Amino acid sequence: MEEKGMSKEELRYLKCLAELYPTIGKASTEIINLQSIVNLPKGTEHFLTDIHGEYEAFSHVLRNGSGAVRKKIDDVFGHTLSTADKRSLATLIYYPREKMELVKKAEEDMENWYKITLYRLIEVCKITGSKYTRSKVRKALPPDYAYVIEELITEKSEVLDKEAYYNAIVNTIIDIGRAEDFIIALAELIQRLVVDHLHILGDIYDRGPGPHFIMDRLCDYHSLDIQWGNHDIVWMGAAAGQKACIATIVRISVRYGNLDILEDGYGINMFPLGRLAMNVYRDDPCECFKLKGDKNTTETEAALGMKMHKAISVIQFKLEGQLIEKYPGFGMEDRRLLHRIDYEKGTIKIYGKEYKLKDNLFPTIDPKDPYKLTPEEADVMERLSSAFINCEKLQRHMKLLLSQGNLYKVYNGNLLYHGCVPLNEDGSFKQVRVFDKSYHGKALYDALEVYVRKAFFALDPVEQEKGKDICWYIWTGPNSPLFGKDRMTTFERYFIADKQTHVEKKNPYYSLLEDEKVVDQIFKEFGLETSGAHIVNGHVPVHQQDGESPVKCNGKVLVIDGGFSRAYQKETGIAGYTLIYNSYGLLLSAHEPFKSAEAAVREETDIVSRQVAVRRSQRRRLVGDTDNGAALKERIRELKMLLQAYRDGLIIEKK
Incomplete structure (x- = not known):
């Protein structure tokens, strides 16, 4: 009734x-x-992608909000402060402790400097907090100074002599010796309020030296989501105990001279691998396995690193071969290469041709059973697997990826993902088989994400194993939406000189990004309107120095991977793109290479080189x-x- x-x-x-x-x-x-x-007014969203372990650059961009802090300073002070003073204030907000140490060495009248600085920071705080409710600002305040800061940044209509009232508070702060603590608290509050929500579009891990520091910072961040990248997925698989993923991570860490991430960052012992490498490859120069990067290593350290690099690479190829044989539906038989080697001649037959191998010393490979690990290799992998599974810090970081992360996200009318939506040459969605069913478009993303979560949460051991193994497939599979290429030619790059064998063909998605019909089809697939929506995409670096633009399809697609990783900056010509979406519209920032936090403080440099308005709202957008x-x-x-x-x-x- x-x-x-x-x-x-x-x-x-x-x-x-x-x-x-x-x-x-x-x-x-x-x-x-x-x-x-x-x-x-709607809060400011901040988009970053493909950070690849570059903690210092990431930390700086987080501190400056991709120029959002500098804009607030301009809004408050306009032409009433010189460019130098505004730059100095911005640096103080980014690095309050470090900047004050320099100021104290040069400034004669610190009391006057404290007073001027406190007033300037209070004014920036007022405008930064003006788009939020008092309740939201109150929650962001540091507990020790919450009441006093609220008094300072809140207009007091009942106070007749406001100047005297605020002077009394500021003078007291200075008199009791709390000015420095207060300046730090105000600077960190501005950083906190200037960005309402952070989007990380994948690839936090690999290449650079500090992904564990980035993850620590994200664990404490007030509001964020993460779209997993292929480099994140392989770490997730490793943390779940998937051995091919573990071997891949160790190989990349050795190759880029980043074993300290595993050893010091996560407490994972590399001694068993080093012992294996010295036992098996003692007399092998391992010339094909030179380390990348400019790390200061001794000749002995470099030699051991190269041997470890080869040892874990061979293990990886064996484990991958086992997986490909286990899952014919992955369609990766062309990636099983060890049985194609003629071990007597030192050649391999692939792509219809025979190639001479640059290195034909394979003491751990049995030509009759090339994918079987030796007892010593198996022992190394068991030890590594146990270390990854039982590392509390690594599991805590993976928990953040699981709780705040997804393969894609629809947020405020925009579609966010790391890689691509697999397409056929004609622009139609590609059918991809995941175990016993075929999926395409959004359904493919959803099915893969379900299996990733099963790797950590499934009670059925068979389903859990599938979940672990799908992490490896998402990392490297030809139809993976996070990889987006027909093959990963790791073996060829190590062992074959002919660069034609190194080619990895991109999914048609990347050549169709300027086709509005294709892009609109993707919007509809994910339940978005075709006008006003944007795809925000990472994964493939934009080569600015070659004239490539991150803005595609009349502004409907924004590819914001511009080379955060130092390893890519020679190719891209810049140090990454970031995106700001505030109440006025979308703003794309291109960044200069970052020297160091020390240089940023000393030279008062910022790394936003230029900003481009991608779309301006006809009216200011509101929370509604x-x-x-x-x-x-x-x-x-x-x-x-x-x-x-x-x-x-x-x-x-x-x-």
Whole structure:
């Protein structure tokens, strides 16, 4: 039976809502609060991708909000401060402790400097916090100084002599010796408020030396989501104990001179691998396995590194061969290469040709059973697997990837993912087989994500094993949306001189990004409107120095991987793109290479080289225009129904 146009289900729901808002007054107050939030300017979203372990550059971009802090300073001070003073203030906000140490060495009147600086920071805080409710700002305040900071950044209409009131507070802060702590607190509050939400579009790991530091920072970040990249997925597989993923991670870490990430960062012992390498490859120069990067290593360290590099590479090729044989549906038989080697001649037959191998010393490979690990190799992998599974810090970092991460995300009308949506040459969605079913488009992403989560949470050991193994496939498979190439030619790059064998053909997706029909088809597939939406994409570096633009398809697609990793900067010509989406529109930032935090403080340099407006909103966007705003409007509608139910006598107030 329906009462006054209300169904039983609606009435039941409203009775549950009444537990939270038991009176007309409380429901009315919440409606007013939510309505005020809906009409505030939308918070700033910050997009970063392909960080690849470059912690210092990542930390700086996080501190400066890709230019958002500098814009707030300009908004507050305009032409009333010199360019040098504004630059100095920005540096202080980014690195308050470090900057003050330099100032104290040069400044004669520190009391005056403290007073001027505190007033400037207070003004920046006021404008930075103005788009949020007092409640939200209050939650962001450092506990020790929350009350005083709130007094300083809140207009006090009841105070007649405001200047004297604020002077008294500031003078007291200085007199009791808390100026430096207060400056640090205000600077960190500005950093916290200038970005409302952070999007990481994948590839936190590999290449650079500090992914574990990045993950520590993200664990404490106030609001973020992560779209997994192929380099993140292989670490997730390794943390779940998938041995081909473990071998891949160790190989990349050795190759880029980053074993300290594993040893010091995660406490994973590399001694068993080093012992294997010295036992088996003692007299092998391992010339094909030279290390990358400019790490300061001794000749002995470099020699051991090359031997370890070869040892783990051979193990990886064996483990991958086992997986490919186990799952014919992966369609990767062409990646099983060890049985194609003629071990007597030192050649290999692939792509219809015979190639001479640059290195034909394979003491651990049995030509009759080339994919079988030797007992010593098996022991190394068992030890490594146990170390990865039982590393508390690594598991904590993976927990963050699982709780805040996905393969893709639809957020405020934009579609975010790391790699691609696999397509056929004609632009249609490619059918991809995942174990016993075929998927395409959004359904492919969803199916793969389900299996990734099974690697960590499934109770059925068979399903859990499939989940672990799918992590390896997503890393390197020809139809993986995160890899997006027909093959990963790791073996060829080590062992074959002919660079034609090194070619990795990209999925047609990348050549069709300027085709509006194809892009609109992707929007529809993920439930988005074809006008006003954007694909924000990482994974493939944009070669700015060759004239390539990150803005594609009339602004509908934004590829923001511009080379955060130092390893890519020679190719890209810059040090990465980042994206800001604020209440005024979308702003793309191209970054210069980052020297160091020390240089940034000493020279007062920033790394935003130029900013380009991708789209300006015709009117300032409000919280009500966002996904969160839609949820708030729905809650307002429900609360209004609750008010009506109180007034109609369907629900009784609880005083």
